Amino acid sequence: MLMINVRHNWPEHPPYTMTRAHGNTEYILLHFYDAGDISINQKPIHVLPNAVIVLSPQTEYACLSPDSYRLDWMCIVGNLPDTMRIYGLAPDILYQPSNTVEQITDIIENLEFEFYARHFWWYRYVDIKIEELLMLISGNISQTSPVPPEVSLMHRFQSLHLEMSAYPERDWCVKNIASRIGICESRVYVEYRALYGTSPAQDIIAMRIEKAKTLFNQGLSISETAESCGYNDVSHFIRQFHKQEGLSPLKYIQFRKREAGRR
Secondary structure, three states: OEEEEEEEEEEEOOOEEEOOOOOOOOEEEEEEOOOEEEEEOOEEEEEOOOOEEEEOOOOOEEEOOOOOEEEEEEEEEOOHHHHHHHOOOOOOOOEOOOOOHHHHHHHHHHHHHHHHHOOOOHHHHHHHHHHHHHHHHHHOOOOOOOOOHHHHHHHHHHHHHHHHHHOOOOOOOHHHHHHHHOOOHHHHHHHHHHHHOOOHHHHHHHHHHHHHHHHHHOOOOHHHHHHHOOOOOHHHHHHHHHHHHOOOHHHHHHHHHHHHHHO
């Protein structure tokens, strides 16, 4: 993502219409301080204080209220929708997070300061703070807020994938994944590959081997590591490790010890 403009506590003066030109690539996040009337693609909407919406590049926005009102806004290009999906959010949907008006404004004010100060690594700071903002919104919206089915499914997969990464030793067969996500087993294969570019079985092997390397670095033996990574058969673990890493667990441990000795 790249933030290309941002303002906090901005006065909006009606009448105002923003028609997005064809080919525009900017997403615009709006955070309203005050209640007011707007329209999205010519559909009138009454917004309450602390409402948030992200406008897609081709979405038309108009301010309809007779009086001025204040809002925070920022313009972003890049993969913002992909990041929003992680947190169960989507563009062009009005969200109403509770009790977060000052927190949201503080984040956007900090983004504005960093955007103009351009400190070293400012663009990484911006990415992190935008993601923090999305977490805050997602964690404080009403359960009745509309979430498209495909976004809800993405959110469930992302949450489960984080759990799989943290606990790869558990039984993550497709049947169990399908039960947790709430879809059929055949669809798990399709959706999983679309999201992560691999099958569930191959992904969990990679996660287990990564955990194994961490445990080896902590001094655990091959048998202890195999058991901690969910393997009942040490020989099976050794074969999968060799296939994944191109060397046996013993060779890996010896290599890491030599590397540590050179430091």
